[in-house]
Amino acid sequence: MRIEYHRTLIADHVRNQAFHDALSRVIKTGETVVADIGAGTGLIGLMAAKLGAREVILYEAAEVAGVAAATIKANRARACHLMPCHSTEMEDPPRVDVVVSETLGNYAFEENIIDTLADARKRHLKDGGVIIPARIRQFVAPVISDRIHRELIVWNDVGFGLDLSVARQMSLNNVYVRSLTPDELLDGGRGAKVWDTVTLGSDTRASRKGEASFKVETDETVYGFAYWWDAELIEGVTLSTAPDAPRTHWEQLYFPLEKPMALAAGESVLATLRSRSSEEAGTHLAWTAVHFDRDGASKAKQAMDLDKGWIP
Incomplete structure (x- = not known):
């Protein structure tokens, strides 16, 4: 696993700010439970925790999950819980208020975000919950x-x-x-x-x-x-x-x-x-x-x- 790809994501301030802005509008401090699907190094999940999410469940199946685990520990983010699997593989997943997934490519759907979020809506999201991105x-x-x-x-x-x-x-x-x-x-x-x-x-x-x-x-x-x-x-x-x-x-x-x-x-x-x-x-x-x-x-x-x- 090479870290360079993830460095380009972390360096993308436009991307990061947009997801931060979206999360800040839907998270209620001490109440909202968030699932971060395709968490990578854990940045977006950690953002959600910093914004006051009661609990954040991070799903990451690739080797970078090890980096995410260490990063969560380094930030003492006790609200964050890493699941080293793909969200579609999780049996009986906990229901959440917000599902967020930055699994977009230069061609929007090359990382299968359509299938991933269709499954997330059916099995992970509470009724009336929010999916980010929406459209x-x-x-x-x-x-x-x-x-x-x-x-x-x-x-x-x-x-x-x-x-x-x-x-x-x-x-x-x-x-x-x-x-x-x-x-x-x-x-x-x-x-x-x-x-x-x-x-x-x-x-x-x-x-x-x-x-x-x-x-x-x-x-x-x-x-x-x-x-x-x-x-x-x-x-x-x-x-x-x-x-x-x-x-x-x-x-x-x-x-x-x-x-x-x-x-x-x-x-x-x-x-x-x-x-x-x-x-x-x-x-x-x-x-x-x-x-x-x-x-x-x-x-x-x-x-x-x-x-x-x-x-x-």
């Missing part, structure tokens, strides 16, 4: 900058009379963690659209699908799509990974197109995204793009799939 919205926007595209087609320039197009095709069927700027997006990202919304605890479908259409006012070339999410922790406290949001340890995702789409003014592109996540199989992503002319007739379609980007 996730997933956004998409066309990328009109060729910066990342040029990285991915370097296979074209190897020279020596060699054809590496097979490898290039695989590169363009991958998803990339990148920081994008608003000026790299269509309309500066202002026209980004929600393609999926999940109410955590209530929604149980780990397979997600959605689409969004974008019409261009001037000639534009679309090289791929940018993805980000925002999480409503509780009403009034939102955490976002958008390009123009305060910087966090998360970044945006870039979904490439195999061939750039040159759209004339008045034409549109339809993006469809699909995902499937599970503990056993990990996260599968696929995306398509359809180019429509001014009259709504389809001109071209591309279908990309993360499975095509893996070496068999």
Whole structure:
């Protein structure tokens, strides 16, 4: 187990403050019982204890649970109780007033937060209890900058009379963690659209699908799509990974197109995204793009799939 990943979480002051603000609004001193699911080093659970929670139950199945145990002891946090298991494995778990889980990735659901919090609502949470985060919205926007595209087609320039197009095709069927700027997006990202919304605890479908259409006012070339999410922790406290949001340890995702789409003014592109996540199989992503002319007739379609980007 390497501590470096957890250091990046601890260093993310935007993330930490947002969860602290959310907890401070729902914890009643000496009354509230909290479950911190996916506790990591124990930071969020310890925050809850400092804010006056009567009891905090921390669930952590990975080796970092040992760090959490030592950290709880070092802070003399007698209200904190560590369970070195996944919350879904806990038999007859104690019921709590608040469930909090920061198990979000660059792709929001890659750590299976949907399944985890659906189980938590059913087995861990008291009637009328609070789940943090409450809701996730997933956004998409066309990328009109060729910066990342040029990285991915370097296979074209190897020279020596060699054809590496097979490898290039695989590169363009991958998803990339990148920081994008608003000026790299269509309309500066202002026209980004929600393609999926999940109410955590209530929604149980780990397979997600959605689409969004974008019409261009001037000639534009679309090289791929940018993805980000925002999480409503509780009403009034939102955490976002958008390009123009305060910087966090998360970044945006870039979904490439195999061939750039040159759209004339008045034409549109339809993006469809699909995902499937599970503990056993990990996260599968696929995306398509359809180019429509001014009259709504389809001109071209591309279908990309993360499975095509893996070496068999």
